[in-house]
Ligand code: ATP
């Protein structure tokens with residue numbers, strides 16, 4: 001019998017009438033992610049997506065790894081199908097697990113029956129299968145609490161499926177079901193995490209990066225692209241915008257009071273980001289800010305940046321400690337890239353004594369020392385875009 005993968009839905013199950021749309025989006029995302037690995041049939045039934053190879057697949061482990069990064073799936077496992085009768089189920093289960101069982105001391109069989117018309121209850125089937133295994137391999141004992149080997153048998157309307165303990169999926173809801181947002185992506189630890197957190201809630205994420213050559217290097221930009229590529233394993237395809245920001249930074253430095261450098265820069269970033277968002281049908285901004293982490297991330301500072309925003313700004317890291325953000329970045333695989341030591345445009349002109357409790361009027365007055373409108377247009381028009389795909 002051929003191996004297939006069962007993917008269990010998470011929250012999609014709760015989505016009443018909209019559920020079909022969520023399932024379609026999930027199937028689309030799954031298809032894109034595994035298409036390069038071979039031909040598969042995808043079928044959705046009883047809160048489960050069945051991913052069945054239509055040809056010999058050389059690397060089913062890689063298929064699993066990719067599916068573990070698709071938002072909308074809570075649990076997944078490789079399984080083997082059997083006919084819905086005890087003999088067939090036992091035969092399949094025994095041939096799949098014999099070697100493992102021979103080398104183990106304890107096991108248990110767990111049965112789940114969503115097809116209630118099956119002629120045995122779940123405990124009856126578990127006892128029957130367990131009994132037959134013990135007959136063949138009498139050295140084993142049944143351990144319901146800490147077994148070395150667990151065999152799961154699911155009786156579904158499509159057939160019987162045998163697998164071991166399911167792995168955790170990425171959770172969340174499918175990318176593409178919650179609108180489209182533009183992530184301000186730096187080379188740091190926080191913003192990639194913020195992007196993935198929003199993708200986990202269904203947002204299709206694009207990214208925008210501000211570069212300031214020659215103060216920032218080509219390699220710094222490559223690092224950010226590498227981050228976007230890593231993120232795209234979770235977020236799917238990412239449109240990556242690069243904004244030439246040097247002139248703006250130089251004019252801030254030449255004309256504005258130093259204590260407001262960072263805030264003015266962040267307000268101009270927000271302005272340019274939303275212009276790009278508006279041009280491309282994106283309706284929210286996303287940043288990696290965390291309350292109180294640095295001077296520009298106090299509540300008063302955020303009041304001054306949000307004052308220039310016409311669209312919602314999502315800051316999913318806002319209530320997380322640095323340690324919690326780092327844990328998440330490890331998990332999505334961006335941490336190692338984020339800590340590569342390249343300069344960010346933010347850090348090039350950092351004031352020595354930034355204001356932590358700025359007043360909006362003061363920031364506005366400081367920014368008014370120079371008319372940035374032409375430079376903003378120039379930056380928007382000079383923005384380049386690139387498609388980033390995961391594999
Ligand atoms: P991160 O680790 O995400 O860089 P940070 O703690 O270093 O965050 P800041 O450098 O103050 O914080 O930046 C705050 C947020 O501003 C970032 O999370 C990111 O969303 C955005 N940002 C900063 N620099 C850039 C940049 N060069 N291009 C795009 N967005 C940026």
Ligand code: MG
Nearest residue numbers: 186188344346
């Ligand atoms: Mg940063």
